Amino acid sequence: GQQLNQSPQSMFIQEGEDVSMNCTSSSIFNTWLWYKQEPGEGPVLLIALYKAGELTSNGRLTAQFGITRKDSFLNISASIPSDVGIYFCAGHKAGGTSYGKLTFGQGTILTVHP
Amino acid sequence: DAGVIQSPRHEVTEMGQEVTLRCKPISGHDYLFWYRQTMMRGLELLIYFNNNVPIDDSGMPEDRFSAKMPNASFSTLKIQPSEPRDSAVYFCASSFGTFHQPQHFGDGTRLSIL
Numbered sequence: 001g002q003q004l005n006q007s008p009q010s011m012f013i014q015e016g017e018d019v020s021m022n023c024t025s026s027s028i029f030n031t032w033l034w035y036k037q038e039p040g041e042g043p044v045l046l047i048a049l050y051k052a053g054e055l056t057s058n059g060r061l062t063a064q065f066g067i068t069r070k071d072s073f074l075n076i077s078a079s080i081p082s083d084v085g086i087y088f089c090a091g092h093k094a095g096g097t098s099y100g101k102l103t104f105g106q107g108t109i110l111t112v113h114p
Numbered sequence: 115d116a117g118v119i120q121s122p123r124h125e126v127t128e129m130g131q132e133v134t135l136r137c138k139p140i141s142g143h144d145y146l147f148w149y150r151q152t153m154m155r156g157l158e159l160l161i162y163f164n165n166n167v168p169i170d171d172s173g174m175p176e177d178r179f180s181a182k183m184p185n186a187s188f189s190t191l192k193i194q195p196s197e198p199r200d201s202a203v204y205f206c207a208s209s210f211g212t213f214h215q216p217q218h219f220g221d222g223t224r225l226s227i228l
Contacts, residue, residue: 031214042118042205042219043157050214088157092214100145100209101170102217104157 003027006089006105013079014113021108022073023089032065032072033102035088043088047074069094079112086110116140118220120206126226132194135223137206138187147217148181148191149205157205163189196227 006023013019023032031050035043047058049065049072056063062075072091076083089105119138127133139146147162161171166183174181178197183189193200203224207217 033216042221045216048216101159106156
């Protein structure tokens with residue numbers, strides 16, 4: 001089962017507001033990825049993080065790889081209606097038999113009111 | 115560039131019938147993953163291949179599920195016999211390289227077993 005705790009589960013915001021969501025785990029991760037899924041489509045990669053402390057931006061999106069390697073956050077600035085969707089964090093766990101496998105969070109459902 | 119291509123996009127069939135889902139990974143990608151997504155359980159990894167060889171099938175729920183990858187550009191996921199509880203969205207994803215590269219998802223097959 002999933003071993004990433006993603007929060008919040010859902011967010012209802014007004015257009016123009018900033019959004020913040022995060023993922024935590026008791027395990028160490030080698031990579032953190034953030035995906036967005038829209039209805040009827042597969043998850044689309046937004047940002048990939050490979051080093052502890054790394055801060056990466058993609059337009060209005062910013063994500064960070066936590067120093068402890070056990071957490072990551074995603075911020076969306078100045079939200080717009082097309083930001084609506086489900087945002088998933090995912091990561092590759094360090095060591096063990098998890099090579100190549102991604103662990104996913106439960107997802108954050110984002111609703112943006114115009 | 116063509117992304118991961120899945121077919122069919124939708125499948126509705128009666129319980130007991132055989133179901134075959136198809137996936138064409140991104141050209142040059144050497145990892146292929148099959149996932150199942152439901153509201154209750156989120157995204158679950160079923161099986162993944164590296165260079166056409168199954169590496170980990172521990173997520174395959176039962177012997178009714180089987181997956182093959184006869185060549186680098188094609189994979190199938192088969193359910194026989196199908197049951198109503200198999201109803202879900204099935205995603206295929208692919209990635210390139212040896213270590214912790216992001217996975218790219220297809221748009222999924224929405225499967226309904228009546």
